Amino acid sequence: MGTLNLGMIEDAAAFIKSKGGVDPEIGLILGSGLGVLADLLEEPLSIPYSDIPHFPVSTVEGHEGELLLGTIKGRSVVLMKGRFHMYEGYGPELTAFPVRVMKQLGVKSLLVTNAAGGVNTEFKPGDLMLITDHLNMTGRNPLIGPNDSALGVRFPDMSEAYSRRLRTLALDTAKTQGISLQQGVYAGLLGPTYETPAEIVMLRTLGADAVGMSTVSEVIVARHSGLEVLGISCITNMAAGILDQPLSHDEVMETAEMVREKFLGLVMAVIPGM
Numbered sequence: 001m002g003t004l005n006l007g008m009i010e011d012a013a014a015f016i017k018s019k020g021g022v023d024p025e026i027g028l029i030l031g032s033g034l035g036v037l038a039d040l041l042e043e044p045l046s047i048p049y050s051d052i053p054h055f056p057v058s059t060v061e062g063h064e065g066e067l068l069l070g071t072i073k074g075r076s077v078v079l080m081k082g083r084f085h086m087y088e089g090y091g092p093e094l095t096a097f098p099v100r101v102m103k104q105l106g107v108k109s110l111l112v113t114n115a116a117g118g119v120n121t122e123f124k125p126g127d128l129m130l131i132t133d134h135l136n137m138t139g140r141n142p143l144i145g146p147n148d149s150a151l152g153v154r155f156p157d158m159s160e161a162y163s164r165r166l167r168t169l170a171l172d173t174a175k176t177q178g179i180s181l182q183q184g185v186y187a188g189l190l191g192p193t194y195e196t197p198a199e200i201v202m203l204r205t206l207g208a209d210a211v212g213m214s215t216v217s218e219v220i221v222a223r224h225s226g227l228e229v230l231g232i233s234c235i236t237n238m239a240a241g242i243l244d245q246p247l248s249h250d251e252v253m254e255t256a257e258m259v260r261e262k263f264l265g266l267v268m269a270v271i272p273g274m
């Protein structure tokens with residue numbers, strides 16, 4: 001756990017509980033441009049990250065920092081509007097601290113979304129991809145350091161990091177909603193540079209379908225905590241070297257915006273079954 005400990009998790013959770021709001025069953029971490037889901041919460045209670053003890057504060061444009069409690073379709077949720085990335089300078093255990101706090105608040109399952117580059121050449125910008133598994137290419141792990149067995153086991157199993165039950169739920173839901181859903185492996189890198197074309201060839205060779213700069217440390221901590229995980233990527237751009245054009249954060253945000261309705265439709269329809 002590095003410099004984080006159970007006391008800090010309890011502090012943060014106690015502060016959040018003291019604000020009132022629902023007891024959440026489901027955690028949601030929303031990536032670039034997808035924070036609008038927060039506007040669809042019923043009985044919303046918003047808490048700025050900067051108020052929560054020990055919480056880091058996000059530094060990236062397009063990632064607002066607030067935690068929201070509320071209900072969606074009768075399910076109580078805690079939603080992170082904006083997340084923390086290692087490229088901002090936070091250690092992996094700090095980027096995943098909110099997942100620890102969610103668990104402490106009573107959450108049983110976690111939905112993580114992100115913006116990602118398409119490594120699989122069959123994908124198109126605007127596709128949604130169900131994450132079947134990930135490659136942790138950060139060279140870091142949030143569980144390095146002494147293990148607190150109150151939080152989880154020393155050597156967590158990652159053979160079904162992304163829950164089979166929730167993947168089936170997402171595929172069935174997408175089908176009913178008429179939303180096409182790609183499936184594949186998410187490679188998580190440190191960033192903040194986008195990849196070189198050679199790195200994309202490497203990642204494809206290693207089995208990646210999409211690439212991004214978030215999610216893996218959150219999912220590792222979620223599994224350590226015993227949470228069931230569902231992950232969905234929004235393919236905002238083709239990864240470097242596939243098209244003859246440079247990559248930009250503007251393109252990522254524009255595509256995320258274009259896909260917003262479809263993405264929200266899927267997420268809203270999946271939540272009741274989580």
Ligand code: HPA
Pocket residue numbers: 115116117118194195211212213236237238239240247252
């Ligand atoms: N690479 C890494 N992260 C990303 C990308 C990409 O191409 N697109 C959105 N996030």
